[in-house]
Amino acid sequence: MPNSLELTLISCSSTESNNALPPHPHSPGITNSQYEEAQRRRSAYAEAYADMLQDVAKCNLHRTQRSMSFVQTKLTKNGCVSALQRPEDGTPCWLRKPLNSQNNLCNGRLNSTTPGTLNNHVLAPKVQNNSSPNGQKKGTISLSHLPQRPPVDIEFRDISYSVPDGHLRGFKTILKSVSGKFRNGQITAIMGPSGAGKSTLMNILAGYKTSQLSGSVLINSKERNLRRFRKLSCYIMQDDVLIANLTVREAMMVAANLKLGKNMISYAKCVVVEEILETIGLKESVNTLTCNLSGGQRKRLSIALELVNNPPVMFFDEPTSGLDSSTCFQLISLLKSLARGGRTIVCTIHQPSARLFEKFDHLYLLAQGQCVYEGRVHGLVPYLASLGYECPSYHNPADYVLEVASGEYGEAVPKLVEAVKSGTCKKYMHKDYGVNLANAKGIIANDIIKGNGSGTDNSSANTAPSTTAAATIKLEDEKPPKALEAIADDADADADELTELKPPKLEAQQSQNSDCSVINMPTTNDDSCSFSSSKGGQSQNAVSGGTNPVVGCMTSLLDSHESVVTLPNKTGFPTSGWTQFWILLKRSFRTIMRDKMLTHMRLASHVIVGAIIGMIYYDVGNEASKIMSNAGCIFFVSLFTTFTAMMPTILTFPTEMSVFVREHLNYWYSLKAFYFAKTIADIPFQIVFSSVFVLVVYYLTSQPMELERISMFVLICVLNSLVAQSLGLLIGAGMNIETGVFLGPVTTIPTILFSGFFVNFDTIPAYLQWVTYVSYVRYGFEGAMVSIYGMDRAKLHCNEIYCHHRVPKKFLEWMSMEDARFWVDAVALLGIFFALRIIAYFVLRWKLHMIR
Numbered sequence: 001m002p003n004s005l006e007l008t009l010i011s012c013s014s015t016e017s018n019n020a021l022p023p024h025p026h027s028p029g030i031t032n033s034q035y036e037e038a039q040r041r042r043s044a045y046a047e048a049y050a051d052m053l054q055d056v057a058k059c060n061l062h063r064t065q066r067s068m069s070f071v072q073t074k075l076t077k078n079g080c081v082s083a084l085q086r087p088e089d090g091t092p093c094w095l096r097k098p099l100n101s102q103n104n105l106c107n108g109r110l111n112s113t114t115p116g117t118l119n120n121h122v123l124a125p126k127v128q129n130n131s132s133p134n135g136q137k138k139g140t141i142s143l144s145h146l147p148q149r150p151p152v153d154i155e156f157r158d159i160s161y162s163v164p165d166g167h168l169r170g171f172k173t174i175l176k177s178v179s180g181k182f183r184n185g186q187i188t189a190i191m192g193p194s195g196a197g198k199s200t201l202m203n204i205l206a207g208y209k210t211s212q213l214s215g216s217v218l219i220n221s222k223e224r225n226l227r228r229f230r231k232l233s234c235y236i237m238q239d240d241v242l243i244a245n246l247t248v249r250e251a252m253m254v255a256a257n258l259k260l261g262k263n264m265i266s267y268a269k270c271v272v273v274e275e276i277l278e279t280i281g282l283k284e285s286v287n288t289l290t291c292n293l294s295g296g297q298r299k300r301l302s303i304a305l306e307l308v309n310n311p312p313v314m315f316f317d318e319p320t321s322g323l324d325s326s327t328c329f330q331l332i333s334l335l336k337s338l339a340r341g342g343r344t345i346v347c348t349i350h351q352p353s354a355r356l357f358e359k360f361d362h363l364y365l366l367a368q369g370q371c372v373y374e375g376r377v378h379g380l381v382p383y384l385a386s387l388g389y390e391c392p393s394y395h396n397p398a399d400y401v402l403e404v405a406s407g408e409y410g411e412a413v414p415k416l417v418e419a420v421k422s423g424t425c426k427k428y429m430h431k432d433y434g435v436n437l438a439n440a441k442g443i444i445a446n447d448i449i450k451g452n453g454s455g456t457d458n459s460s461a462n463t464a465p466s467t468t469a470a471a472t473i474k475l476e477d478e479k480p481p482k483a484l485e486a487i488a489d490d491a492d493a494d495a496d497e498l499t500e501l502k503p504p505k506l507e508a509q510q511s512q513n514s515d516c517s518v519i520n521m522p523t524t525n526d527d528s529c530s531f532s533s534s535k536g537g538q539s540q541n542a543v544s545g546g547t548n549p550v551v552g553c554m555t556s557l558l559d560s561h562e563s564v565v566t567l568p569n570k571t572g573f574p575t576s577g578w579t580q581f582w583i584l585l586k587r588s589f590r591t592i593m594r595d596k597m598l599t600h601m602r603l604a605s606h607v608i609v610g611a612i613i614g615m616i617y618y619d620v621g622n623e624a625s626k627i628m629s630n631a632g633c634i635f636f637v638s639l640f641t642t643f644t645a646m647m648p649t650i651l652t653f654p655t656e657m658s659v660f661v662r663e664h665l666n667y668w669y670s671l672k673a674f675y676f677a678k679t680i681a682d683i684p685f686q687i688v689f690s691s692v693f694v695l696v697v698y699y700l701t702s703q704p705m706e707l708e709r710i711s712m713f714v715l716i717c718v719l720n721s722l723v724a725q726s727l728g729l730l731i732g733a734g735m736n737i738e739t740g741v742f743l744g745p746v747t748t749i750p751t752i753l754f755s756g757f758f759v760n761f762d763t764i765p766a767y768l769q770w771v772t773y774v775s776y777v778r779y780g781f782e783g784a785m786v787s788i789y790g791m792d793r794a795k796l797h798c799n800e801i802y803c804h805h806r807v808p809k810k811f812l813e814w815m816s817m818e819d820a821r822f823w824v825d826a827v828a829l830l831g832i833f834f835a836l837r838i839i840a841y842f843v844l845r846w847k848l849h850m851i852r
């Protein structure tokens, strides 16, 4: 145990939120019951503290963290929370020890630590409530271990976007001076007919499109700094490609390791991951490979991966596409819960059902690149009615408005655009604007809206923005699979509840006398975290009979010290380049090892094809009468290593690219780290496969059993395969699979033709001979021939009456390879290898640039 640990007991009280010690039993004015209570607390405190110290000694705290000083410890009924201070710079780190050891998370280890800081992110403790009013066990799960991030409002003004219009040499304007505001705590739908510009607008707001753009985007009323903003936001694309051969937990841990940085100990990351998976309903699938997840689960995992660093802004492109209605509803309910946590959730959505539609708080409607409505979802029908477009009863307003915007009821767009410009829809933007009000005035003609608890949304939607309060996600019997159903079922109730809630004032307070960031723990019934989440304003403490004072500390996105405008401006990925490289390398190794198609089948095919070639050319290696067959065998070896290295890369890299683009644009890691990891992870496998193949052939065909020749032959074939793999990488980086599959063989065939096997170098016309110098197959084949027949090899055995090519040197002359030098061929292949890898890197960079 480190000697440097000092403990300052600042607070042990579970009933006081200040930092006082519990009353001493012999203090004047202390009653017996107070005395007993104090004793109880003291022993609980001592126990918790002893356990915690053990944790420090035992658990996987890093060396630096072991040498930190305890500066503050607080005992709550949830557990003991201690602030540690790094000796070097005094920055804070939290350690949490729950009193309740049932709180086992992460492979059965005690949830004993709470992470430290990440860019001043402080993790709030997780709090749970296990009882419901009727005494049923009901878990309350909130995303409270996530790093704190600041809430963000996005405002855009006069955004216009044009693209070059194909061959017409003109420009096509996709967005025409659109303005709007998406607030934190709300879930916003961007809707409109196909081609209206929804994805374009979202790409611009997410910072994915930055060129040919005019207008401004403001973040919390300040001009957007794109780099800072990208660190605060994530974009979850429609076709979310996940790495196939990782389990859900592994994928999450990679995300946590990359996004939470080294300031957080691995155990704390584990806690964060477990909490998110539990909350998002993937707890039962933690060990499932991502390729085996259902569509809805994949979507949830995509969200979970991005939630790890708690981005205050989340963009979703068509999150419901490809999902059944029930899963859509659960998903949107989940997004709504996330919005209630203070996040700004923006989704493009095509044609939601009425039930789904009314889950959104805010609607931004586009048609022909112009805004035709912005305001509350419940304001849409009265807004349309006020312009003479009465939504028929029993008609889905979402369908109706798309019909209107598509011109099915006449030329409506100019009228709607005019109405927006003249401020007609401003009144529907007001947070208090809702269907109850509208119904009362008899404005809404739509029965779907009237019927279904629509007043709830009205109320809830803007509770969060001001408070950054999160709707607690309730899980019946704490069964994760029920999570989303519970969310869905509770969503309306939550909304109701939130109307009656006083905003919790959860503040991350800066301790005045230390650098430790301290969160006001929910230690008492009247603590700021302990607010009602039940109907009628009853506190959960009250309804649970006071036995469990812990209430869902519902905020998952707290005001943090991190300011949107003061975030560091440097490229600043959460982890260093080396860490990124290392994590990605391990991930690549793991996925390659598990890939049945890429690894197992490839290895098997190398062995089997090697054996077949060995059988066909059996024992020809030292036979002069079969010297041409042997040359054919050597040529085929070069060819096989070329194609088996190139084609799998062409086929798989575009998929990896999709994952890379998503993760890179969401600020997980740099292109360099990805590219180096990818390059290095592939090489050992390629070397092993090619070597196995070559050795099998070499042995069966009775090539000279000299170590030098064997090594040279294997080396040149391996280099040849690495070059082919690099070419595959280049093609895969630049093209889609279809084009790559065509282009790969097409670019290789000329190099085969100029390899010197089919046409002697001397026979090739002078003006084409230069091509042989860029033919990597030539270097591979020539080097292999030299390693077999060069270096003054002795005469070959001849089984026939006459063998024309008994002298290997003469044979090389006959093949126009008399001047060939093995090391020249090897160095040439190495040079081409590096050149192709460098070019592929720049192609990737260019592709990334083009995406924006």
Ligand SMILES: Nc1ncnc2c1ncn2[C@@H]1O[C@H](COP(=O)(O)OP(=O)(O)OP(=O)(O)O)[C@@H](O)[C@H]1O
Pocket (backbone or CB within 6 Å): 163, 164, 165, 166, 172, 174, 192, 193, 194, 195, 196, 197, 198, 199, 200, 201, 350
């Ligand atoms: N790079 C481009 N070059 C030419 N036209 C483009 C380009 N990008 C987008 N467009 C055009 O801009 C319009 C809006 O595209 P966008 O993808 O934003 O529409 P959308 O509303 O998301 O459509 P959908 O709902 O069908 O996905 C479309 O007509 C599209 O063809």
